[in-house]
Amino acid sequence: MTLSTQTMTDEQRKALILEYFNTFDRGGIRSTGEPILSLFADDCMVWFPKWGLAKGVDEVGQMFADLGSTFEWIDHTTSHLNFVFSGGTTVAVEGLTRGRHRDGDWQAGRPQWGAGRFCNIFEIWDMKIQRLHIYLDPDYAGRDTDRYPWLARELSAAR
Template structure:
């Protein structure tokens, strides 16, 4: 029979903050360990235009693919919106800024551009078991041609 450690919302939040800090630090957690060690061996991560990665090896490949496109990223921790479900699920909404190979971005500049995101996590036994990332991956705002209303807006 499997047993699970009971975690508080604050404990789940601390695991998720380690994840964001590691992501902002090129995949290295504050304690020097790999971001992948924050994930359960069979965890799943979803990223738009990439799909679902299952297990640390695939998650590592996904993060390598994403990292090859990012020069830098910073999440604005002070303004995260945390939603706790009373179970293992935690929703985090926030903003980011950084530099992509297609150029710099900042949430709100332009108003419709990249930088706003919402992630849904499941955290059990001090490990992330699921992380589904919802955002616009067009960091360089290059996809204007497919959305006619964008050519009518100003930054």
């Protein structure tokens, strides 16, 4: 990773993170017309469950293309994001999503155990995302229930 040369405020980091979520919701095109990858450092690292660690903008682009091909649309509820600033370059962000995945629709809280809640850990400096780890349940449509006895019981009781 590159060495930091430009001081950033927490508000600047927050603005960049909001641009990231809004860009993702617009299908990867920033408000400036640039692609989402312009928010990332050339040597960035991004981790997503069931995909793994992407290193550099080319691999991150492939990861986003792979993930994006499974969605019809997604909405990060940016008005309800919870930002936790470290006092340094790291920012944790909790939030909610809803959308339409190739396996079906989802919305945070419907059902309570389902997909839609996330926590992302960003490292940001020099006005770029250097590292991003995305923590969430990638079973957007809630189909992976047989392996969890408490979910299987709940679903059979509801039938």
